[in-house]
Amino acid sequence: MNQLLWLPPHDDIGAALSAAKRETDPTTRLTQAIRLAGYRRDFTQTARIDRLANDALSDDPNPPGLTPLRVALLSSHTLDQLLPAIRVAGLQRRLALSMYLAPYGMYRQALLMDDPALNAFAPQVVVLALDARDAPLQLPLQASQAEVDVAIATRIEELRLLWRRARERYAAQVIQQTLVPVDPLLFGAFEAQVPASPYALIDRLNAAIREAARVDGVLLMDLAWQAAQGLYGSGLADPTRWHQAKQLVGPELSPLYGDQLARILAASVGLSRKCLVLDLDNTLWGGVIGDDGVEGITLGQGSPTGEAFLAFQRYAALLAARGIILAVCSKNNLDVAEAAFNHPEMALRRADIAAFVANWDDKAGNLRRIAEMLDIGLDSLVFVDDNPAERDIVRRELPQVAVPELPDDVADYPARIAAAGYFEAVAFTADDTGRTRSYAQNAERKAALDQATDMEGYLQGLQMTLTAAPIGAAELPRAAQLINKTNQFNLTTQRYGEAEVQRIADDARGVALALRLTDKFGDNGLIGVLLARPNPAVAADALFIDSWLMSCRVLGRGVEDASLQVLIDAAIAAGYTTLIGEYRPTGRNGMVAEHYPRLGFSLYSAPQGAVPGATFWRYDLAASRPTTHHIEVIRT
Template sequence: MDGAGILAPKLDPTREDLQRALDRQLKAIPASGAVGFERSLEIAAACRQLGQPDSAYGWLRQAALEAETFLQWQAAALTFRDMRREAAPRARRKARVAVLGSYTTSQLVPLLGLAAFREGVDVEIYESRYGQYSQDLIDPESELHAFHPEVVILAVHEGTLRLPELSDDPDGAVGAELERWRELWALASERSSARVIQHTFVTHPALPLGHMAGRLGSRYAMIQMLNSRMMREAPAEVAFVDCERLASWCGKRAWFDDRYWYLTKQAVAPDALPLLACHTAAVLAATLGLSRKCLVLDLDGTLWGGIIGEDGLSGITLGGGPAGEAFVDFQSFLLGLKKKGILLAVASRNDDSDARLPFEKHPDMRLRLADFAAFVAGWKDKASDLRDIAGELGLGLDGLVLVDDSPVERALVRAQLPEVDVVELPADPTEYVRTLTGYLGLETVTLTDEDTRRTEQYVARREASRLAGATGSLAEFHRSLEMSARVTPFDQQNMARVAQLIAKTNQFNLTGRRPGLAELNALVRDPNTLHLCLRLRDRFGDHGLVSVLLGRQDGEAIEIDVWVMSCRVLGRTVEAKMIEHLCREAAARGSRRVRGTYIPTTRNELVRDLYADLGFELIADTAGTTTWEYDLSGRGAIRNDLIAEWADDGSRPAVSTPEDAIALPR
């Protein structure tokens, strides 16, 4: 693509020709926003020629969203490669990723880079040589370890497994094979501190034993057993792409094309590679903490058929027939997303009372008002509603996903809020579940206790916000919350949540550093590491583990390396409670000073002045990166008397602070 194409038919177009043709094409885009792959890619090429890299990348992302065939993906990936050589894309995260294959991965890797870009990740990729996945991990001097990957992807196929065709001891054979993979995972974690994404193994449909294969100790049965045991027994730093599920989704005839295996040792057919790349990129983004957090739902035509304000409660389509059953099943699917920690919200152009009526009185509703973290109904435009929801929940716009049956509303949001992901919902409600299943921005790799209670925690946050408006002073509001905290070191029970919070937190993240689970496990074994996590309760509920701090002893000082806190508890003085406990731990170690650094990122402006607000003194400022110090020996420990200590029995004891502690600066 050279940018001329349909945009400028002249053989040697000038810059002005290109700009005029581009303007014509942009004006010709219908209100629905439907563009198509070819036009999106050509517009991207024209923007590139005009020296507009951000617009070019935006249209290239649209092309990647529209691409369906391998050839389309390949064309877009080539354009992405050329554009990236000229200017790196804006990304939510950059990452060094190693792809280690048991088969030829040269067709997969470019597609993976494009799919990762689509998910907001700019990846630098190391690709191993054919079949060298284990050698690269085992050799401490390999190019892999010199690359220092943050994530290792094991792109492997069933042909690499050391399983017999038949076994008298299938459990033992599977156990031995599982141990081999455990050792490889450990090597990736120990030598590179890398997180691992493992492709599971796809059973080939060509079975000499036919339908008996599942009943015997066959290789087919053992592969299924191995996949199941891997996913159940792997350590938390290993995530999975369920390739057996993907092959079932697209059909194994499409997944396997033995011609490519015999010709180029490519185990996955080209037609299936885009699907594999997209799902691998989604798991990669989730591993890096970039999963979208909130699904914002329209109501009329989305959760039920018809218009509640016009058709009334008895006139909407919900249950009692094929179309109505499709809406019920879609709501059940949404409940499943809520149970894995995805927030649900409503943004509806309806009177508020009409919008709430089906949730309160329709017998076939699966969703209830209590299932929503935010509920906005009125007559403002959808983009304004989304801004309000993001503000109410304390989320960035890039944490939201819109699900709306109206093409006009979808196009409006895409144009005004490009940070928000928009699901292209089809006209047929029987396709809603399939469509949302195919949307990959909600992928997750862990499920913690906090995830299962996330909606309740946000509802508690909302109730606290309402209380804030009804009280006088800020201190009075804080006391009325009856907050209590438990601050403890990391342990195996909370380590998965600690790693998740570090990976996902952007706003209250002082340094942007994000050690993974393997690195965290190594750090807590170091006696010079100080590690604290804070769990918060108030009168409205248990907010779970909401803050994490990592420090290290450096002579007579404690240096804060990592400090993050959930946006759900911003403005509650939780940061002062954490510093109170840090001061105690520092004093117990004989430290005289506490030092912290603020490293600016695109998302953490919120905490630029945090250390100053806590009474620290500025000791260095280098291009916006600031270092702060608190003199324990001269000023005494900081205390926060607005949050009590959480007693073992869950009660809220009276506040007790050391006599030499000083109150938090106001």
């Protein structure tokens, strides 16, 4: 079965693997492993890539460029055969995964009996991979719907207990796998109408799992749904493999399964991509706008090809509606390219595009420009271009940018982009829906800045208001989302799930603030999070700033100065005399290296056990002289 079709094929991956294996330096082998993980690969090739990477990762589980993550797999079936492909998919999605695998069938014991090995591992993510053959609901076939519902409610309560344990003991994010129906039909098409038929039971249980997961903040690995979509072909739950080795997912499907799991893991630590960059000619419409003119391009009702392009535009528009930023990168004259958006059948409007670059420069350079315009990393971009040569050049020049291999027919573009899982979400909040507008507003702000002769006048003219609210239920999902995806303006890059943020917010001696910013151009949404609590390891009586992070969209506007003012007031109100801040360099947060000294903090000795390279900073509240800014502050 062909898997990972969005990844480009390699000319001779076997030879490349053998060559990489001969490299003596483990770090070089790891670099090669990461590179080769980005190509289409079958399960034996994937396992060889895993072996290439393992030496370097066991020497240094925190290599540059990869986010380390400890994942415990607790299952009711055998998963050993999937581990290499999960790790390799992790590399491809910029994760260095350490995995703990409980003996199969021992998932309850592992969580309920305080398994010492699991305790020592201290998982950040717990994956519960269950299957339909595990502890079947004991019901006679003639059981009523009411009896079925009682049995399912009992099973859901048991699952929720396991989820709770994982969160309370480890503050771990839980990922629950749905159950793939495996039993052959007893009643044929009538199956679903018999409440206690094997199929109806599993179907109902999955629906209940999805609902409970939504309420409890558990993420889903929805294998049942993926199986129903035919994602794994007929290879899931092969009876031979089950009888032979208790495998639900055979080794041949491990590259796909590994990627399905790794993309959720990557999303949970903020590594999903943020921006879809689109080529224009023969990507968004048929034909060449510069040659054919607005009337001459193929788009919209009336021709099958035109409808296919329109369907792709509609998919892009829906991605924008859920918070993916859209950009254009095209070889065209700017005015000609923009004029195409006046075509009556166009589903995307010019205003949907947050960064529009059309010129005759090379696309790699233009993609850099787009990342700068939007204040996001190149590793947040997905570049879609029908031209294989352009794709190839961008992959070579900018390996950080994801460039999906595309099918020949534009009708298949939406499914291919979706299958690649670039934009895996772990939450969906009101701020997401306004993102396109917010980036468009930012472009206006930039234009206003270009026109303003002095910075102070510009900032004053923005009429900014910062609203600081204690993090409560309403702010929790968005706050956790920001905590997990902010890399640049982030002093400590601590990653917390909702459960852990809640725990900090509930600490009576702590301060947990969600910061929102509005200005005359509109609402920037939740743009910052401040978490502070006493930390006896650092200083006995001080308020320790555990996390300070901010969206880069509002950089350079004095928000950090206004935020400090909020924090100072909250700390004094809580009876503190001192603030202590920490800066942990990560390779991506260099922009905040001078954050504390700039705000008037003085260097403070690093406590025992501090992260190597971390610096600590002290602020005397009695002698505080807040810096000036142009932001009105509101506390709620």
